[in-house]
Structures are given as structure tokens and as C-alpha cells.
Amino acid sequence: MSLRSLEFASAESFVGIKRNALMSLASxxxxxxTLAVLGGFAxxxxxxxxxxxxxxxxxxxxxxxxxxxAESAVKELDEKIRTLSHVKDVQLVTADxxxxxxxRDMSGSIDLTGVKHNPLPHTFxxxxxxxxxxxxxxxxxxxxxxxxxxxxxxxxxxxxxxLTNLIKLIGGIAVGLLFLVTAFIVGNTIRMTxxxxxxxxxxxxxxxxxxxxxxMPFVLEGTILGTIGGGIACIxxxxxxxxxxxxxxxxxxxxxxxxxxxxxxxxxxCIILMGSLLGMMSSIISVRRFLKA
Amino acid sequence: MIExxxxxVIYPNCIQALRNINLQIEKGEFVFVVGxxxxxxxxxxxxxxxxxxxxxxxxxxAGKDLSKMRGGAVxxxxxxxxxxxxDYRLLPQKTAAENIAFALFVTGAPRKEIMxxxxxxxxxxxxxxxxxxxxxxxxxxEQQRVSxxxxxxxxxxxxxxxxxxxxxxxxxSWEITRTLERINIRGTTVIVASHDQHIVDRMxxxxxxxxxxxxxxxxxEGTYHELAKS
Numbered sequence: 001m002s003l004r005s006l007e008f009a010s011a012e013s014f015v016g017i018k019r020n021a022l023m024s025l026a027s028x029x030x031x032x033x034t035l036a037v038l039g040g041f042a043x044x045x046x047x048x049x050x051x052x053x054x055x056x057x058x059x060x061x062x063x064x065x066x067x068x069x070a071e072s073a074v075k076e077l078d079e080k081i082r083t084l085s086h087v088k089d090v091q092l093v094t095a096d097x098x099x100x101x102x103x104r105d106m107s108g109s110i111d112l113t114g115v116k117h118n119p120l121p122h123t124f125x126x127x128x129x130x131x132x133x134x135x136x137x138x139x140x141x142x143x144x145x146x147x148x149x150x151x152x153x154x155x156x157x158x159x160x161x162x163l164t165n166l167i168k169l170i171g172g173i174a175v176g177l178l179f180l181v182t183a184f185i186v187g188n189t190i191r192m193t194x195x196x197x198x199x200x201x202x203x204x205x206x207x208x209x210x211x212x213x214x215x216m217p218f219v220l221e222g223t224i225l226g227t228i229g230g231g232i233a234c235i236x237x238x239x240x241x242x243x244x245x246x247x248x249x250x251x252x253x254x255x256x257x258x259x260x261x262x263x264x265x266x267x268x269x270c271i272i273l274m275g276s277l278l279g280m281m282s283s284i285i286s287v288r289r290f291l292k293a
Numbered sequence: 294m295i296e297x298x299x300x301x302v303i304y305p306n307c308i309q310a311l312r313n314i315n316l317q318i319e320k321g322e323f324v325f326v327v328g329x330x331x332x333x334x335x336x337x338x339x340x341x342x343x344x345x346x347x348x349x350x351x352x353x354x355a356g357k358d359l360s361k362m363r364g365g366a367v368x369x370x371x372x373x374x375x376x377x378x379x380d381y382r383l384l385p386q387k388t389a390a391e392n393i394a395f396a397l398f399v400t401g402a403p404r405k406e407i408m409x410x411x412x413x414x415x416x417x418x419x420x421x422x423x424x425x426x427x428x429x430x431x432x433x434x435e436q437q438r439v440s441x442x443x444x445x446x447x448x449x450x451x452x453x454x455x456x457x458x459x460x461x462x463x464x465x466s467w468e469i470t471r472t473l474e475r476i477n478i479r480g481t482t483v484i485v486a487s488h489d490q491h492i493v494d495r496m497x498x499x500x501x502x503x504x505x506x507x508x509x510x511x512x513x514e515g516t517y518h519e520l521a522k523s
Contacts, residue, residue, distance in 0.1 A: 004404070206342070207395075207447070
């Protein structure tokens with residue numbers, strides 16, 4: 001591909017976009033919406049994955065001591081837990097420590113100045129030597145007197161993962177369908193440009209222009225439409241996610257712990273790249289069928 | 294140069310355009326293909342640059358069997374074959390020179406070379422002074438000459454012209470035919486499908502008469518008239 005044919009292709013592709021402005025706009029919009037939906041789902045899935053990994057897997061079993069237990073009883077529990085098989089480590093987080101930690105984590109997102117009494121119990125964070133035995137360890141602790149509640153991180157992780165899988169499935173189907181619709185609309189836009197230029201194409205074919213030379217302006221046109229659509233999707237996802245997360249945190253402050261922890265440059269770069277590829281592939285397919293020599 | 298071996302063409306709507314054609318055209322020949330509308334003249338011509346493919350049989354151009362040619366090799370074939378149409382097929386938004394240059398441009402020729410060859414080509418068809426005119430500013434004859442200039446810009450080995458004088462008055466038709474003859478003298482094989490009895494008779498070159506997809510007559514120094522007799 002010489003510089004000159006690229007120059008020709010880019011000039012022609014902009015002419016094409018201008019010539020059917022309305023369809024181009026429709027293409028850009030559908031690409032934008034499709035990728036925004038994709039981006040939204042991706043952000044949600046990434047967030048769930050990240051939360052499951054970072055927040056819930058800090059420890060495997062959390063045992064909450066009944067409120068008002070004596071210090072000696074707590075010490076006794078500590079020793080009893082250590083005697084259980086497969087227990088690797090037991091860490092006592094006192095109510096005061098837990099309260100401090102909680103306030104530190106929540107600073108900025110919830111106003112806790114009004115809360116005078118520490119609502120949290122003493123907590124044992126128990127690590128096992130084998131993730132498969134977590135359930136057995138948890139059951140063992142649950143049977144002990146003086147224990148109020150036992151949380152197994154693995155079960156929570158599992159639940160979050162199950163939710164993530166469901167969202168992945170729904171998102172996958174929705175995005176798949178939207179991709180088809182988008183490919184159809186972009187393909188049709190390109191086909192209209194091809195149709196408007198059929199005389200030129202015919203002449204190009206007869207004087208021996210290669211198929212790629214003829215196709216390039218249309219492929220470029222589709223790529224440009226897709227890329228702009230990807231950019232619009234980024235804007236939609238950015239502001240959409242900001243609005244949703246702000247609203248959600250206002251309603252449920254604990255959600256401030258929920259972050260996708262993704263690199264925005266990489267994430268939005270991916271969306272734009274997908275837009276370009278979607279536009280490019282749609283036009284390649286649509287032009288291929290039209291330009292059989 | 295061009296060889297048809299047992300060529301038949303049947304269109305998807307079951308119309309048989311050509312039936313078992315066997316024909317040979319040598320390098321440097323000037324050939325008229327004559328016959329009534331729908332006889333298969335255009336199909337015969339369109340087989341040469343692989344606009345059309347035979348349903349059965351073989352078409353060989355310069356020793357190459359076109360039905361075995363890969364799609365990617367077709368552009369190279371077409372650069373060696375100039376095409377002229379009855380309706381000129383010029384791009385209305387481009388000047389005469391730009392229309393001619395376009396044919397070279399899309400094949401990726403260097404810019405400098407394009408300029409000099411466009412001028413040379415316009416000179417050959419006698420339109421050097423109309424280079425900057427748009428098609429709508431040119432007469433039918435002039436437009437056809439532009440299209441001839443475009444067809445020969447790649448120095449083709451073969452020139453095919455499908456009713457090139459169909460829309461022109463007798464004098465202009467003769468001029469165009471003389472232009473084609475000049476191109477032929479330079480070594481290009483020229484094949485012209487024509488209705489124009491006057492021109493065919495006056496040129497007195499090889500005439501191939503087709504009727505209902507079959508070659509009725511192939512005469513070295515023929516005339517259009519014999520067709521009426523036969």
C-alpha cells in the first residue's frame with residue numbers, strides 16, 4: 001500500500017461519510033451505544049471480580065465473638081481454634097482494632113462522627129493450609145460456644161463469582177446481539193457509499209485497479225465510523241459509570257469498596273480499538289459481497 | 294493472442310449467449326464483430342477481460358487460460374486490455390485529463406509518468422487542447438475520444454470496443470474508427486463490436502458475424518453486407 005493510495009483512500013472515505021451523513025450518524029450512534037453497553041457490563045464484571053479477589057480473600061474464615069464475652073473467654077477460643085486441624089494461622093482483631101480499621105476504610109464515604117459506641121465484635125481471622133478445608137474449619141468454629149457467627153470468604157467469593165458468571169452470560173448475549181445489529185447498520189452504510197460510487201468502481205475494475213485499492217476507501221470509512229463510535233462509547237461509559245457509582249454510594253455507602261481497579265487508558269483504549277475493528281470488519285464483509293470481480 | 298475453445302456462455306436466467314465458439318484472433322489484428330442486438334457480440338468481447346466467464350470451454354489471452362486465472366491476477370490482465378464503451382463511461386466530476394489519469398492512478402503509476410502519458414494519449418486521439426474540459430462540455434465524439442485515450446493509456450496489447458460509434462453521427466464515427474486504426478497500427482490488437490454497416494464496409498478488415506450466439510461467418514477482408522445475404 002503506497003502513500004498515494006492511502007491518500008486517495010482517506011480522501012474518498014471522508015467524501016463517503018459526508019455524502020451519506022445520516023447513515024454515517026446512525027452507524028456512529030449504534031457503534032457508540034453497543035460499545036457503551038459492552039463497556040458497562042465489562043466494568044461491572046471487572047468490579048465484581050476485583051471485589052471478590054481483594055476484599056473477600058483477605059482471610060478465609062472470619063469468626064465473630066459474641067458481644068460482651070470476657071477477655072479470658074476470647075483467649076480460650078483462640079487456643080481452641082488453633083487446635084483444629086488445617087488451621088494455619090489465627091489472628092485476633094479486637095473490637096477496637098476492627099472499629100479503627102472500619103473508620104479508616106470508610107473515611108470520606110460515610111460520616112461516622114455521630115456513632116458513639118463501637119458496634120463491632122472481636123473477630124478471629126483464620127487462615128487454613130488448604131482452601132478445600134475452609135468449610136470444615138468454619139463448621140468446627142461454628143460449633144464452639146461464645147461464637148456468634150462465622151463467615152466463610154470462600155462461600156462469599158463463590159457467590160460473587162456465580163453472580164459474575166450470570167452477568168457475563170447476560171452481557172455476552174446482549175452484546176453479541178448488539179454487535180450483529182451494529183455490523184448490519186455499518187455494513188449498510190458502507191454499501192450505500194459503494195452504490196453511490198458504482199460507476200467509479202466499475203471503471204476502476206476495468207482499468208485494472210486491484211481489489212484492495214478499490215476496497216480501501218470503504219474499509220477506511222467503516223473504520224473511521226467505528227472509531228468515532230468507540231470514542232462516543234467511552235464518553236457514555238465514563239459519565240455513566242461516574243453517575244451510577246456516585247448514586248450507588250450515596251444510597252449504599254459500603255459500595256465505595258467496590259472498584260473495578262482498571263487502568264482507564266487501557267480500558268477506554270480497548271473500547272475504541274473494538275469500535276475500529278467492528279467498523280472495519282463490517283465494511284470488509286459488506287464490500288466483499290459487493291465487489292466480486 | 295486470443296483463443297476461444299468450445300466456449301459457451303449461459304446466463305443465470307437460462308439465456309444462452311454463446312454456443313460452442315471456436316475462434317482465434319492474432320496479435321495486431323483489427324477485427325469487427327457484427328450481428329444483431331442480443332446476438333452475443335458483447336459477451337464475446339467481455340470474455341476477453343474476464344468481465345464474463347465461460348460456462349464451458351476455455352478463453353486464452355496471451356497464452357493464459359482465463360478460467361484458471363486467480364481473482365488476484367485479473368487486475369494485471371485488465372491493465373493489458375483497454376476497453377471502450379458505447380456510453381463512454383467518463384466520470385462527470387473529473388476533467389478529460391483527470392479521467393484519463395484516473396486509469397493510471399488506480400494502478401499505482403508514479404505521478405510524473407501519469408502527466409506525460411496523459412498528454413501523449415490525448416495527443417494520439419487529437420484532443421490535446423481539450424484536456425481541462427469536463428465531459429458535459431465535450432461533444433459525444435470528443436467524449437468517446439477521451440474514453441479511447443483512457444483505454445490506451447496503459448499501452449494495452451488488446452483494445453476492445455463495444456459499439457464505440459453507436460451514439461455518434463457518421464462523420465464522427467469514422468473519425469473514432471480511424472483513431473482506433475491508428476492505435477492498431479502501433480501494434481495493439483483491436484476488436485470492435487459494431488452495428489455500423491458503413492464503417493465496417495469502409496474499413497474492409499476481418500469481420501466475424503454472430504447470430505444467436507453462433508459464428509455465422511468469419512471473413513478476412515469482409516463487409517457487413519454479406520451478413521444480410523447469408
